[in-house]
Amino acid sequence: MFRFPDPRALFAHLRSLWRGLFRHSEVEAEMREEFRHHIELRTEHLVRTGMSRREAAHRARLEFGHVERHREEARSARGLGPFDRIRFSWIDVKLGVRSMP
8 A cells, every 4th residue: 555755754855855955065064063073972981981082082083983984874864875976077077168178
């Protein structure tokens, strides 16, 4: 039996897609801030357990993993993977046109 998708979930997905397409830099800045916040929280936790701040920050970054991988996963979760590839292709086209004599 066919069931219509939940309108709230559909609206949330469309809103996320819209923000990702037309407010790309804002979304990327929010993502950077969120990742920084998670690393800082883990650093603070490790400092409270007795580690030096420098060692704790290093370990927190290692535990968090590669930030770019997390960005790619977040983009994919929002459904923006194909649009990001097109965006980079469009930049290539613009640069190619500019370099023509």
